[in-house]
Amino acid sequence: MDEQQAMKRAEQIIRQAVDGMSPKPTLKRVGPVPVGACLADDHSSGGRQQVSLTYQLTGVPGTQAKNLVRQARDAWVKKGYKFQSSDADWSDPFPTVSMRTDRDDFWMDAITGVVDKEKGEGLASIGVTSPCFTPSAASSADPASFQRVPLPADEQAERRALGHSSRIYDVLRLQHAPAREGEGLATYQEGGDTYAHHAWSTQPAGSDKTVQALERAQAYFESAGWAVRHVPTATGAPALLARNAADGTVSQLAPSVDGTLRVGVTTPVVGPGVTTA
Known part of the structure; x- marks a missing residue:
């Protein structure tokens, strides 16, 4: 597209x-x-x-x-x-x-x-x-002239994390804020496992809008088959923790004291010699 x-x-x-x-x-x-x-x-x-x-x-x-x-x-x-x-x-x-x-x-x-x-x-x-797409002058070329090259395992995990992150943004309907220190896309190791992690924040919103956004996110997760639970936070409003059984992705949506909603999406990298948690 x-x-x-x-x-x-x-x-x-x-x-x-x-x-x-x-x-x-x-x-x-x-x-x-x-x-x-x-x-x-x-x-x-x-x-x-x-x-x-x-x-x-x-x-x-x-x-x-x-x-x-x-x-x-x-x-x-x-x-x-x-x-x-x-x-x-x-x-x-x-x-x-x-x-x-x-x-x-x-x-x-x-x-x-x-x-x-x-x-x-x-x-x-x-x-x-729309879903995300890559603009390309070659998009109208004959598809038969292209071959699909398998992506490295870590890049596949990064794309899965970014895809989940984009859908969460669609559901929240809150504007995202400029990147803070420590936010963005990264790959890290924990023990013998490797993960792709995408972190970002929304702009400050009122408590009512934040609650409504979290309700929409929970409805989306549950309809898509994610396991969902609430985690207490210092703000008084619980964070939302969801796990996708299909690919092992974990998403956390946490209200912050500054009125922002912080989002983190973590996807395990699966490849030769790599196992999921």
């Missing part, structure tokens, strides 16, 4: 949700240029990119926000797309739908924001995020 293909697919997913809506909303793009660096490569030399598109659904009464979100959900379900965890809580005046495409792993959500809580009026928006 290249940038043009990712943009085209993201726009297609948006149109699939919007084209059949009634009343018909007007799309208003939120934010700057939709192509940016892949978060998982932010502190490394990966150079991959992601497409992220967000549109507000304007030009309709605020009382229709919930209805528009439901219609987006219905349109995506008809296409065979999957829920990230479960369907929205439709008893909530302002529900949120989080889904993904099964074939190519684009993630999308339909969200209602509160405009007037007493009147039950909101503002609906739709967002789509």
Whole structure:
């Protein structure tokens, strides 16, 4: 996939949700240029990119926000797309739908924001995020002219860690902060085992946003088959510890006293003479 293909697919997913809506909303793009660096490569030399598109659904009464979100959900379900965890809580005046495409792993959500809580009026928006991709002029070349070369075991582990890290970022929906000392991608040894580790932090967020982000992360982990538990912290809010039984990856999401959320993803390197813990 290249940038043009990712943009085209993201726009297609948006149109699939919007084209059949009634009343018909007007799309208003939120934010700057939709192509940016892949978060998982932010502190490394990966150079991959992601497409992220967000549109507000304007030009309709605020009382229709919930209805528009439901219609987006219905349109995506008809296409065979999957829920990230479960369907929205439709008893909530302002529900949120989080889904993904099964074939190519684009993630999308339909969200209602509160405009007037007493009147039950909101503002609906739709967002789509692509998986990370490597821009390449050769992407349109004949695939038969390329051979897949196996990556070294440590590089495979690094890519797994970065991939998990990117998905966690998608789920949290919090902006990442500039790299601190000790953050980034690294490989280390502990006893006879070798691990790839990716660490990063979010920007400071209020306690409510942090709690909501952790709830989304837990729902994602559980839906993806991770084992999840809570660990007490000095902040009073428990950290989230999750383990992926399929590849042995451990992820820790820990609230900090400065209001940031610190994320660490550790993946065992599996190769000749290397064992997992």
